[in-house]
Amino acid sequence: MAKSKKPTKEEIKELxxxxxxxxxxPVRENERRVRVGTDFRDAVKEMSKAPPMTNKDVAKWAKEQREETDNLEKDK
Known part of the structure; x- marks a missing residue:
């Protein structure tokens, strides 16, 4: 669930x-890793500055990630 406030530094460290x-x-058969296209620290900084997302936005993002991963697997 998205929060309406920015996470604190302590919350970011916990995350x-x-x-x-x-x-x-280990990754199970039915799971997929999320690709963020950057290093870990930059990804955390970017996510901590991001505005809250609606469920519709999350579903759209997940679909795009799934399609991108499927396309990468097909290209192998």
Missing amino acids: EAQIKRDQEK
């Missing part, structure tokens, strides 16, 4: 730690 833990877990 970074959670992301690192999640990235260390």
Whole structure:
């Protein structure tokens, strides 16, 4: 759920730690990694400055990510 306020530095650090833990877990067959096209620190900074997203925006973004990943897998 998107918040209407910007995350604090403490919240950002907690999210970074959670992301690192999640990235260390093995990927299951039905899961896909999200590509952000930048390094980790820049991605976190960019996400922390982003405005809240609606559910419709999230669904559109997820669909675009899925299509991009599918296209990359087909090109292999």
